[in-house]
Amino acid sequence: MSMKFVNDTGTVFVREFTPALREPLGLLITMGQPLLFLLLFGSQLDGAVAFGGGVSPWQWFVPGILVMMCLFGPMGAGYNLLIDMMGGAMERMLVTPMNRAAMLIGRTLKESVILLVQAALIIAIAMPMGFRLYPVGVVAGLVLLVVFGVGLGALSFVLAIKAQPSGSLFWIVTQVLMFPLLLLSGVLLPMDAAPAWLRAASVVNPVTHIVDAERALFAGDIADVSVLYGLVSATAIAVVGLVWGTRLMRRGI
Amino acid sequence: MIHARKLSRNFTVKKETIEAVRGVDIDVPAGQLIAFLGPNGAGKSTTLRMLTTLLPPTAGTATVAGADIATDPAGVRARIGYVGQKNSAGEDYRVRDELVAQGRSYGFTWAGARRRADEVLDRLELAPFAKRKPGTLSGGQRRRLDIAMGLVHRPDLLFLDEPSTGLDPQSRADIWAHILRLRGEYGMTLFLTTHYLEEADRMAERVVVIDHGQIIADGTAEQLKQDLAGDHITVTTHDEADAATAAEVAARFARPDAVSRDGTAVRARVPHATAALPEYLRALDEAGVKAATADTERPTLDDVFLALTGRSLRENDTETPAA
Ligand SMILES: Nc1ncnc2c1ncn2[C@@H]1O[C@H](COP(=O)(O)OP(=O)(O)O)[C@@H](O)[C@H]1O
Ligand SMILES: [Mg+2]
Numbered sequence: 163m164s165m166k167f168v169n170d171t172g173t174v175f176v177r178e179f180t181p182a183l184r185e186p187l188g189l190l191i192t193m194g195q196p197l198l199f200l201l202l203f204g205s206q207l208d209g210a211v212a213f214g215g216g217v218s219p220w221q222w223f224v225p226g227i228l229v230m231m232c233l234f235g236p237m238g239a240g241y242n243l244l245i246d247m248m249g250g251a252m253e254r255m256l257v258t259p260m261n262r263a264a265m266l267i268g269r270t271l272k273e274s275v276i277l278l279v280q281a282a283l284i285i286a287i288a289m290p291m292g293f294r295l296y297p298v299g300v301v302a303g304l305v306l307l308v309v310f311g312v313g314l315g316a317l318s319f320v321l322a323i324k325a326q327p328s329g330s331l332f333w334i335v336t337q338v339l340m341f342p343l344l345l346l347s348g349v350l351l352p353m354d355a356a357p358a359w360l361r362a363a364s365v366v367n368p369v370t371h372i373v374d375a376e377r378a379l380f381a382g383d384i385a386d387v388s389v390l391y392g393l394v395s396a397t398a399i400a401v402v403g404l405v406w407g408t409r410l411m412r413r414g415i
Numbered sequence: 416m417i418h419a420r421k422l423s424r425n426f427t428v429k430k431e432t433i434e435a436v437r438g439v440d441i442d443v444p445a446g447q448l449i450a451f452l453g454p455n456g457a458g459k460s461t462t463l464r465m466l467t468t469l470l471p472p473t474a475g476t477a478t479v480a481g482a483d484i485a486t487d488p489a490g491v492r493a494r495i496g497y498v499g500q501k502n503s504a505g506e507d508y509r510v511r512d513e514l515v516a517q518g519r520s521y522g523f524t525w526a527g528a529r530r531r532a533d534e535v536l537d538r539l540e541l542a543p544f545a546k547r548k549p550g551t552l553s554g555g556q557r558r559r560l561d562i563a564m565g566l567v568h569r570p571d572l573l574f575l576d577e578p579s580t581g582l583d584p585q586s587r588a589d590i591w592a593h594i595l596r597l598r599g600e601y602g603m604t605l606f607l608t609t610h611y612l613e614e615a616d617r618m619a620e621r622v623v624v625i626d627h628g629q630i631i632a633d634g635t636a637e638q639l640k641q642d643l644a645g646d647h648i649t650v651t652t653h654d655e656a657d658a659a660t661a662a663e664v665a666a667r668f669a670r671p672d673a674v675s676r677d678g679t680a681v682r683a684r685v686p687h688a689t690a691a692l693p694e695y696l697r698a699l700d701e702a703g704v705k706a707a708t709a710d711t712e713r714p715t716l717d718d719v720f721l722a723l724t725g726r727s728l729r730e731n732d733t734e735t736p737a738a
Contacts (some may be wrong), residue, residue: 173519176516177512184509250499256469256498257467257499259489410472
């Protein structure tokens, strides 16, 4: 990685993050969102699902929430790009010598930082309620999430670019895709009880493998085979997203 | 500064091919102020977007500021500035923050970028708006901000796509005052597009007329007017017989095919109308013809465009430009 790439990524990241810092209320609300979720959802969880082996339901639930938030964050990054493209801001940046991949990655890093802060908050709250912290697994899990998030962000940029000039394609695809991806991944409920066809659909959903990997990592099972599948899925999404995104930018928006 | 050969770009929209730019050849020496004039949809923006590496050409080559747009786009980008047709600053960002980000994009350090941002804010009289978002600025202020963004890295060559379109006359004059002053200070080559005739006429050293993706004229405004439209003198007489004689006399001053008569009005194209008119009137006197009215007409660039295409540029002056 060249120095220029790091610098350019930093520049784009700071540009993305500055408006949030200038108006911190919105940032606080975003950061606090998972707390609300925990409060409303988690309180029902305590008695409801009986998990084998005396494991706290939080062990299962926390990585699920994190993956879910990781799915929604990049949509925001894509939306910001869409706005910059409909105005002239993206064009102005494309005329500068900035590294093209850095322009994509820097934009997604904002969501990654927010995700990490949210994760720290959730874990801090879940711990007194029975969540057991496996530091190595959690760190590995968060790294995996950042890779996944950068990939999703890049894909949402591809979508934003393809949605030019009206932008409506961006909304259609995100709305149509988001919920099946989410619900078929077992984020909220275990897929074990689902009918066979749903389980088959779930296997080809990359998000499923990420969720499984996160659950294994958050339980401290770093060597679990699902971690490998999750890593492959996340890396594949990141590579496809970044290669596709930078290629589109080179071809001209 | 710019050498383009056979630059072409097609777009495919719903299986239909649009030839937006068709074989543009252009050479621009350093230091020139050149205006690209043409109606909406002529291909001005598309040409600019190719020269600034935003859009790869379908065919053709160009070197801009010493670098090839196809093989060394990074070299081109480092040396040029570009003020696009749309606004450069993002909606959600403060004016100064965007200028700092722009400096960083060109490799300035954070401290250097902040210093330079304050400098251009000052130069373009934008300092009071440093903390505002672009949406709260007037049209003229926003355009000044766009220009400031394009100048952050002190480029040798600045492209401006319709810098004054959509502004009220006062803001247009103000933008132009800034452009001309900055050009003096930085010694930049300026390549700008416009569909305002008066601007191209008054401000540019060289006018390149483009229509349907092709360059149809190239020269100083004076040359173009002289060569393609020319001065005219018009004289009216009291009756048609006099007018017929007047037309014969006029043929001595102008080529016979450059004289026309409509009832009692005689119109002739001559090299220098103001010098020709007194002589012509004397000649009419000698021929015993009394002129009722006499007038000279200097051509405008619209006459040039009309002569070249049979259409007037003014017809679409009121439209908002295509993106
Ligand atoms: N991205 C694009 N996709 C499809 N057609 C385009 C695109 N950009 C420009 N065009 C078409 O190319 C032609 C030239 O456009 P443009 O260069 O913007 O003209 P000008 O800037 O002179 O008004 C127009 O017919 C326009 O509709
Ligand atoms: Mg245009």
